[in-house]
Amino acid sequence: MALWLVGWLPGDVVMLCLLCHHWHFQSLGGRHKDSTHTENRLSVGLSVSGNLLAAEPPMVASSRRKSVFAEAYDPEADDDDDGATAVFPKTDEQRARLVESVKNVLLFRSLEKEQMNQVLDAMFERKVQPGDYIIRQGDDGDNFYVIESGVYKVYINDKHINTYNHTGLFGELALLYNMPRAATVQAETNGLLWAMDRQTFRRILLKSAFRKRKMYEELLNSVPMLKALQNYERMNLADALVSKSYDNGERIIKQGDAADGMYFIEEGTVSVRMDQDDTEVEISQLGKGQYFGELALVTHRPRAASVYATGGVVKLAFLDVKAFERLLGPCMDIMKRNIDDYESQLVKIFGSKNNITDTR
Ligand code: 1OR
Ligand code: 1OR
Numbered sequence: 001m002a003l004w005l006v007g008w009l010p011g012d013v014v015m016l017c018l019l020c021h022h023w024h025f026q027s028l029g030g031r032h033k034d035s036t037h038t039e040n041r042l043s044v045g046l047s048v049s050g051n052l053l054a055a056e057p058p059m060v061a062s063s064r065r066k067s068v069f070a071e072a073y074d075p076e077a078d079d080d081d082d083g084a085t086a087v088f089p090k091t092d093e094q095r096a097r098l099v100e101s102v103k104n105v106l107l108f109r110s111l112e113k114e115q116m117n118q119v120l121d122a123m124f125e126r127k128v129q130p131g132d133y134i135i136r137q138g139d140d141g142d143n144f145y146v147i148e149s150g151v152y153k154v155y156i157n158d159k160h161i162n163t164y165n166h167t168g169l170f171g172e173l174a175l176l177y178n179m180p181r182a183a184t185v186q187a188e189t190n191g192l193l194w195a196m197d198r199q200t201f202r203r204i205l206l207k208s209a210f211r212k213r214k215m216y217e218e219l220l221n222s223v224p225m226l227k228a229l230q231n232y233e234r235m236n237l238a239d240a241l242v243s244k245s246y247d248n249g250e251r252i253i254k255q256g257d258a259a260d261g262m263y264f265i266e267e268g269t270v271s272v273r274m275d276q277d278d279t280e281v282e283i284s285q286l287g288k289g290q291y292f293g294e295l296a297l298v299t300h301r302p303r304a305a306s307v308y309a310t311g312g313v314v315k316l317a318f319l320d321v322k323a324f325e326r327l328l329g330p331c332m333d334i335m336k337r338n339i340d341d342y343e344s345q346l347v348k349i350f351g352s353k354n355n356i357t358d359t360r
Contacts, residue, residue, distance in 0.1 A: 137156065
């Protein structure tokens, strides 16, 4: 028998999925079998503001789920961010290692310098050994972790779903969305982690990170290619994006240039043009929800075409090449298929494959 209740917790907008069915755990909110807690606990599946973070509740809940999803979690209304920020003194050597470890943390990207210093002050070192459980699925969130070294395996309901190899971060979900740990994280090797307590995380990071994820949610859900990503991966992508806007007629990409990233179109249209006999010929127009600039990143060649803003101000979300390589692996096949499409179009328009085929 499955019983579903949908309700609101004070201060947080969460969907409580109470499932009494042999305490069968859903993809969020279950626990790893080695957890020291008793088994007879409720499974709490949480869904927050749209489907960027989707627990997969059973089908019986789907009609109710919609109305809950329409509500937005409001971090402004969250009063979990009072009090002083912890400061852990560090040697120069420790601080240098920490700075190196957090360099590529996407969640920190939108922080001001002062906030970044607070983050560095608040982080503390934790050494781990093979077999150590850092996080157990279903527990309350205490810390958030950035990896300096070590291999860590991630399990949901005892199933291995992810591995971190000496880089990355974990433990952000429970703190961002005020929910139980979505997965278990276990060290495979000796390792070093930098931890930040929940209070500090929420005070410094919650609002900026949450806003950013919310801001890009609609865009990322509207790009068909990104359906190849899991919700969790799309959230990481949102952290990595940088907004850019261009005036009508402005050039965004110049054919032949080296590539530094790709773009998703949030608003407006762009014109793709190729050099042909001393002029530029328009080969395509792209609009909202479409992307460009991926070709040079996939082929590691110069830009195949120029791209201009058309029809008013164009708002774009830029993804740099490093984040592209880290986050868009699961979309590579789709992008390559689109590139095959470019090639056949190229033959139609110019009568030869020109400068695309020899790029691969
Ligand atoms: P947390 O605070 O919930 C467990 O504690 C952490 O595991 C979680 O934050 C993430 O930082 C990390 N789905 C959910 N959590 C994940 C995932 C993940 N991978 C790492 N964590 N998925 C893997 C996506 C490649 C989705 C699986 C359906
Ligand atoms: P890029 O990194 O080479 C220019 O920078 C971008 O224009 C390119 O990635 C694509 O994202 C985008 N052929 C080549 N590039 C195209 C094309 C295209 N359309 C958009 N771009 N063709 C148009 C097919 C409808 C084939 C050439 C005629």
